[in-house]
Amino acid sequence: MDFHKLNTFGVFQRVWPHYGYGGNFEDLREREFQRMTGVIYLDHAAATLHPDSLLRDYFKDISSNVYGNPHSHSPSSRLTHDTVERVRYRILQHFNSSPEEYSVIFTSGCTAALKLVAEIFPWSAQREEETGSYFSYLTDNHTSVVGIRGQASALGVVALPVLPEEVENKEKVESQDEDALNQTAHLFCYPAQSNFSGRKYPLSYVRGIQTRRLYPACDHRGRWFVLLDAASHVSCSPLDLQDCPADFIPISFYKMFGFPTGLGALLVRNSTAGRLKKTYFGGGTAAAYLTSEDYYVEAANVSDRFEDGTISFLDIVALNHGFESLYRITGNMHNIQLHTFGLARYTFMLLSGLCHGNGRPAAQIYADGHFDSPVTQGPILSFNLLDSNGKIIGYSQVDRMASLYNIHVRTGCFCNTGACQAFIGITNQQMKRNLQAGHVCGDNVDLVNGQPTGSVRVSFGYMSTFEDCQKFLSFVADCFVEKPVTVDPDRLQGLLPVSAPSEKSNGVSSIKVFQREEPVEQRESDSHREAYTLTNIYIYPVKSCGAYEVHNWPVGPQGLLYDRGWMVVNGNGVCLNQKREPRLCLIRPRVHLPSNKLMLQAPGMDTISIPLENDILLHTGSAVSQSKVCGDRVETVDCGGEAASWLSDFLGQPCRLIRQSPDFTREMKKRPCDAASSPSLSLVNEAQYLMINLASVKLIQSLMSSRRGGCEDEELLDSQNVIRRFRANLVITGGEPFEEDNWSHLIIGSTRFVVAGQCGRCQMVGIDQDTGAKSKEPLMSLSALRGGKVTFGVYLSHETPDGSATANVLSVGSVIQPEPHRH
Numbered sequence: 001m002d003f004h005k006l007n008t009f010g011v012f013q014r015v016w017p018h019y020g021y022g023g024n025f026e027d028l029r030e031r032e033f034q035r036m037t038g039v040i041y042l043d044h045a046a047a048t049l050h051p052d053s054l055l056r057d058y059f060k061d062i063s064s065n066v067y068g069n070p071h072s073h074s075p076s077s078r079l080t081h082d083t084v085e086r087v088r089y090r091i092l093q094h095f096n097s098s099p100e101e102y103s104v105i106f107t108s109g110c111t112a113a114l115k116l117v118a119e120i121f122p123w124s125a126q127r128e129e130e131t132g133s134y135f136s137y138l139t140d141n142h143t144s145v146v147g148i149r150g151q152a153s154a155l156g157v158v159a160l161p162v163l164p165e166e167v168e169n170k171e172k173v174e175s176q177d178e179d180a181l182n183q184t185a186h187l188f189c190y191p192a193q194s195n196f197s198g199r200k201y202p203l204s205y206v207r208g209i210q211t212r213r214l215y216p217a218c219d220h221r222g223r224w225f226v227l228l229d230a231a232s233h234v235s236c237s238p239l240d241l242q243d244c245p246a247d248f249i250p251i252s253f254y255k256m257f258g259f260p261t262g263l264g265a266l267l268v269r270n271s272t273a274g275r276l277k278k279t280y281f282g283g284g285t286a287a288a289y290l291t292s293e294d295y296y297v298e299a300a301n302v303s304d305r306f307e308d309g310t311i312s313f314l315d316i317v318a319l320n321h322g323f324e325s326l327y328r329i330t331g332n333m334h335n336i337q338l339h340t341f342g343l344a345r346y347t348f349m350l351l352s353g354l355c356h357g358n359g360r361p362a363a364q365i366y367a368d369g370h371f372d373s374p375v376t377q378g379p380i381l382s383f384n385l386l387d388s389n390g391k392i393i394g395y396s397q398v399d400r401m402a403s404l405y406n407i408h409v410r411t412g413c414f415c416n417t418g419a420c421q422a423f424i425g426i427t428n429q430q431m432k433r434n435l436q437a438g439h440v441c442g443d444n445v446d447l448v449n450g451q452p453t454g455s456v457r458v459s460f461g462y463m464s465t466f467e468d469c470q471k472f473l474s475f476v477a478d479c480f481v482e483k484p485v486t487v488d489p490d491r492l493q494g495l496l497p498v499s500a501p502s503e504k505s506n507g508v509s510s511i512k513v514f515q516r517e518e519p520v521e522q523r524e525s526d527s528h529r530e531a532y533t534l535t536n537i538y539i540y541p542v543k544s545c546g547a548y549e550v551h552n553w554p555v556g557p558q559g560l561l562y563d564r565g566w567m568v569v570n571g572n573g574v575c576l577n578q579k580r581e582p583r584l585c586l587i588r589p590r591v592h593l594p595s596n597k598l599m600l601q602a603p604g605m606d607t608i609s610i611p612l613e614n615d616i617l618l619h620t621g622s623a624v625s626q627s628k629v630c631g632d633r634v635e636t637v638d639c640g641g642e643a644a645s646w647l648s649d650f651l652g653q654p655c656r657l658i659r660q661s662p663d664f665t666r667e668m669k670k671r672p673c674d675a676a677s678s679p680s681l682s683l684v685n686e687a688q689y690l691m692i693n694l695a696s697v698k699l700i701q702s703l704m705s706s707r708r709g710g711c712e713d714e715e716l717l718d719s720q721n722v723i724r725r726f727r728a729n730l731v732i733t734g735g736e737p738f739e740e741d742n743w744s745h746l747i748i749g750s751t752r753f754v755v756a757g758q759c760g761r762c763q764m765v766g767i768d769q770d771t772g773a774k775s776k777e778p779l780m781s782l783s784a785l786r787g788g789k790v791t792f793g794v795y796l797s798h799e800t801p802d803g804s805a806t807a808n809v810l811s812v813g814s815v816i817q818p819e820p821h822r823h
Contacts, residue, residue, distance in 0.1 A: 003485050006350060007473050009466050016342035021330045025465065028329065033463050040407040040468050044461030045195055045380050045414075048235055050258030051463070054325040058259075058318045070313055071284050080313050087319050088303070091265065094323065094333075095234075095249075097241040102249075103273060103302035105266045106311045110231040111144040113250035113266035116306065117227060118151035120276040122185045125156030130184070136160040136216050137189040138167070139418035140196065143441075145189050145229055146418070152187075160216055161418075162188075167205060170215035184222035185275065192233035196419035198344065198380025198459070199368045200233070203244035210245075225272060231255055231264075236340045236379050236462065238333035247272040257322030260315040266306075273302045282308025329462070336462040340379035343460045345371040347469045348381055353488040354473075354481055356388040361488070362481045364392075366423035366455055379460040382414075382423070384452055385788060388482045393788040394446030395456045396760060398480070400790050404763045404779050405475050412442060412454040424452055438669060443631075444760070479780065480788040532816035534748055535694060536723070536731035541589040541598055542657070543567035543629075543683045544577040546769065547724060548590055555751055555798060555808045558680050559688035560729055562591050562612065566598070566639065567683050568647055571654035573627060578764050582772040583651055600643070602650050610639055610657070627658065630685045635664035659683075668756070668797060679797035687756045687795030691730040696737040696792060697722050703781040724769035725778050726761075728793055732816055738786075740794050745819040751808045752799045758791040 005011070013019065021028070029036065032051035041049060068076030070084055088104040095102075107113040126132035135152040137145055139161050149159045167190075188209045193200050206226045208214035217224040228246035230239055235255040249267040253260065268276075281289065281296055285305055289296040299305045330336050348371045354362040366382040385393040395411040402409050413420035420426065426434075430451070439445040439453050446453055458472065477485050538547040543564045554561045568576045568584065578584050590599040597609040627636045636658040638644075643657040660666070660683055667678035668687060679688055701722045723731060730748075732740070743755050765778045783790050798808075 003350075003354070003477060003487055006487065007470055009470070012342075012346050012466050012469075016346060018335075018338035018342055019466065020339065021335050029463060029465060032325075032329065036463075038406055040405070040471050042458040042460065042464075042468060042472060043408050043410045044235065044464065045198075045232060045255075045457065045459035046410055047254050047261070048256070048258045048461040049463060050322075051325050051329060053328075054257065054259060054318070054321050057321045057324065061317060061321065062314060067313060067317060069310055071310060080317075083320070084311070084313055084316050087316050090320065090323055092267075095239050095241045095267070097267075100270070101245075102241065102267050102269055105268060105303050105306045106316060107250075107264045107266055108262055108312070109264035110229070110250045110252040110255075111264075113248075113264050114144045114148060114227075114229075115151075116266055117187075117248050117250070118148040119280075120278050120306065121152075121187055121225075122275050122277050123152055123155045123157045124184050126158060131182075131220075131222070133157045133184055133222075134160050134186040134216065134220055135189075136162055136186065138162055138164055138191070138201070139422065140164055140194050140199070140416065141189060141191055141418060142195055142229060142231070143415040143417065145191070145227070148187075148189070162216055163422075164201070166216075167208075167214050170218070171208070172213055172218040182221045182223075186217070186220060186222050186224045187227060188217065188224060189227040189229060191229040192239065193230075193237065193378045193380075194416070194419055195232040195380070196414050196416040196457070197367050197382055197423065198378035200237070200376050200378055203228075203239075206244040206246045210247075232380075233378065234333075236333075236460070237337045237374070241267075245269060253319055253322065257319070257326060259322065260312075260318045263312055263315040263319070268302060268306075270302065276306075278305065280308065284309065326462075337374050339462060340460040340464060341371075341374035341377065343464055343466065343469050344377070344379035344381055346466075347458065347473065350473050350487070351381070351383060351476065353490075354477060355486045355488055356482045357484045357486065358388055358482070359486065360386065360388055360390055362386055362476070379464075380457065381459070382455045382457045384424075384455050385476065385480050387480075387787040387789075389787075391450065392447065392452045393480060395452070395454055396444040396446040397783075397788060397790050398456050399444075400760065400762045401479050401779060401783055401788075402475065404766060404776050405471075407472055407475055410457040410459070411444075411446070414454075414457055415441070417441075420454060424455065426451070426453070479783050482787070532732055532734035532746075532818060534730060534810065534812055534814045534816060535733045536728075537810055537812055538727075538729055538731075539563040539591065540727065540729075541565055541591050542587065542600070543575070544581075544584045545587040545589055546585055547727065548588070552809055552811045555810060558682040559684065559798070560810070562598070563729065564683040566610075566657055566659045567627075567629070567636075568651075569627065569656050569658055573625070573656075575627060575629060576651075576655065578767050578772075579762070581651060581653075582767050582774065585767060585769045585772055587647075587650065600646060605646065605650050608642060608646050610643055625658070629666075629683050632666055632669075634666055634683065635661040637661050686759070687797055689730060689753070689796035689798070690728045690759055690793050691732060691740065691796055692723070692726055692728040692793040693735065693737065693740050694719075694723075694731055694733040695735060695739075697726070697731075699737045699785060700778065700781050700792075703785060704777050721768065721770065722778065725765045725767065726792060727765075727769075730796075730810075734816070735818075738792075740818070741791075742820050743794070743818045746796075747817040748810060749808065749814045751810065753796040754799060756795040756797050759793040759795055761790045761792055 032053060033049060065079060066076040067080045068074050070077055070081040089099060091104050092098055092102055107116060124132045135149060135157050153159055190201055190205060205214060206228060209217045209224050209226050212218050212224060225247040227248040228244060230249050231252050233239060234251055247269045252264040285299055285308055287297040287299050351363050352365045356362055363383050363385050369376060371377050385398055387393055399409060399411045434448045434453055437448050439448055537550050537553055539550060539553065539560045539562060540547055541562050570576055576584060586602055588601045592599060596612045598612055599607055599609050601607045625636055627634050639657040639659060644655060647655040647657055666681045668681055681688060697719055701719050741758055745755060746753050761779060761782060763779060766775045779790055782792055
């Protein structure tokens with residue numbers, strides 16, 4: 001039985017019959033989620049998607065009714081008040097509770113709800129004569145939960161992190177008697193479902209902590225309160241507050257309904273509310289107060305007391321339609337739980353069983369179990385892919401390739417450092433060293449010294465389909481698993497239907513996916529190697545626009561003179577690139593040094609010119625403004641109305657041409673190891689120069705040709721076309737493909753360069769620089785050649801004695817002297 005025979009809907013149905021919600025599920029997707037056609041959205045743990053009917057019904061509602069500020073008493077305000085109260089009741093009903101037991105406090109999201117708990121919890125500072133409060137939390141918790149520590153520690157509260165296994169391993173056999181004399185308030189926080197691994201923690205922990213049976217409550221006297229972070233859990237699973245009467249439950253509604261996005265709630269147990277403390281009071285929270293003296297009486301209603309100012313009442317109205325659409329489409333949360341768990345389990349089984357042709361696993365899964373039950377596991381799967389040598393493939397590489405296939409995943413640590421450390425094996429010291437190496441939360445630095453800094457996460461929602469699983473698994477097999485693809489038979493035992501035991505004994509056969517391209521002839525030995533030579537020089541005066549090929553060009557302080565000196569921004573001042581606007585490649589800038597002009601040309605447009613010199617631009621009175629390039633703040637100057645009109649006419653949207661301010665210095669993020677100072681940059685992404693090797697280009701071109709079976713599109717396979725796609729400044733010839741990856745320095749002419757790292761590629765290389773047409777082939781071929789990696793080319797920075805501009809000129813035909821890394 002091969003991979004393709006396993007990756008079918010028939011096998012899935014035999015394994016998991018609880019798919020869909022009755023009726024034709026494909027019709028439902030077409031009717032409610034037509035915008036998802038061609039999109040494989042697997043990031044529901046971050047934000048799920050709203051059905052079309054939710055917005056239609058919501059807009060009809062607010063278009064037909066007048067909703068006023070609920071703090072007034074007009075008819076429109078009373079309508080708002082009554083609708084909001086109805087929504088509060090419906091939220092509690094959804095969690096099998098009532099206004100007698102819980103109050104609903106609306107916030108801007110789950111994080112705001114957690115921050116509110118930090119501010120209003122009755123903390124007691126540690127004193128010599130008495131024990132103060134403990135803020136305790138599972139290490140597997142979202143950043144926003146751990147962040148309560150900042151508020152609590154400032155008040156003298158002791159923070160007590162708890163490993164997941166300690167909660168039950170250190171429990172007492174019997175509940176501890178309540179100590180009437182010691183009512184010190186302690187807070188324990190844990191997630192109903194881990195947003196990293198999807199593990200569901202027992203909801204019984206709530207009573208176990210409250211009765212001081214479980215650790216850490218059993219070891220510390222006082223009154224223990226429980227915060228159950230339900231944001232991840234409630235998106236696809238039922239939550240019954242009769243079974244787990246937590247004191248605080250923060251939620252975000254966009255994780256449940258997809259809309260609205262700026263609204264959450266804190267559910268507070270009414271028996272707990274009386275102990276909460278509030279200092280700041282905003283509009284609507286006071287029963288009475290005086291301005292001339294310190295007199296304030298809080299509102300009697302719990303919700304009113306803690307909702308400062310006017311709540312987002314129109315968003316709250318939308319929740320009513322969120323519940324309506326959710327129940328109409330799915331029936332109930334139990335159905336959603338079964339549907340999404342089945343998809344996640346199937347994906348887990350096949351992904352964990354995928355092996356390279358040499359028998360080594362293709363994925364490392366980060367999970368506590370084997371997806372045995374929806375009671376213990378949610379529809380979240382975190383993993384890293386491995387190459388055929390067992391090395392981790394960085395998550396940024398996977399993300400880039402997934403984007404090419406319109407597959408939407410999440411990468412990194414998902415704001416859960418504790419779980420990330422535990423699963424991946426990152427020590428505290430390694431975390432600190434990673435920061436020193438330049439890695440921060442949320443960036444794309446996926447490997448530090450070969451070790452992963454995070455993982456890939458896929459997660460399912462109630463509208464996810466088997467086709468989403470199927471296409472994702474095929475994507476992994478096609479792009480990252482070396483031929484012949486095999487499947488571990490031990491993993492298959494959980495997938496194969498019980499009624500067909502004979503298939504289990506047939507073993508596993510392999511399938512053909514792709515084969516790495518091998519050179520037809522043996523490379524020449526080093527003694528006969530062709531000299532390294534500079535064959536092409538390109539500058540890109542306007543970022544993301546077409547290349548300008550030159551034969552001799554001066555080196556400036558920021559790289560090749562005028563390279564990426566300008567960029568195009570949209571009407572909101574956001575930088576445009578070819579991923580957003582492919583037609584940028586049709587704009588051909590030319591730099592004419594004798595006339596001091598930048599010329600802009602494009603099909604169907606008259607040529608316009610712009611002065612090169614900075615002082616001329618500044619004399620126009622253009623104000624300096626702020627922009628961003630690759631996350632870096634840059635100061636820019638607008639180039640005037642003529643250029644703006646020209647670009648807007650050609651691109652069909654409001655645009656401006658801006659350039660980096662001459663008084664602004666932007667430094668390279670990663671200083672080369674032996675550099676005295678960080679090189680200064682123009683509007684480039686990463687470094688002053690990008691260099692590629694013609695031998696590598698030809699290897700990519702050869703594989704593209706073989707994959708296309710001969711060639712329906714000769715232009716796509718032309719080597720110059722391939723060179724233009726990878727948008728390098730310098731193209732060299734001589735040596736082996738990708739040999740430049742191992743260089744530390746090189747000399748071209750009289751200029752010495754430092755190799756600053758490899759260039760990670762994205763879907764932009766799929767854009768034909770002559771036509772703007774898109775193709776997956778370049779990135780797929782690169783991934784095939786490099787075992788899942790999508791790096792090609794090296795970044796360079798030039799060396800000068802004092803870091804100032806050089807008077808050097810680079811010329812085509814110059815001999816290159818490389819220096820390999822010393823091992």
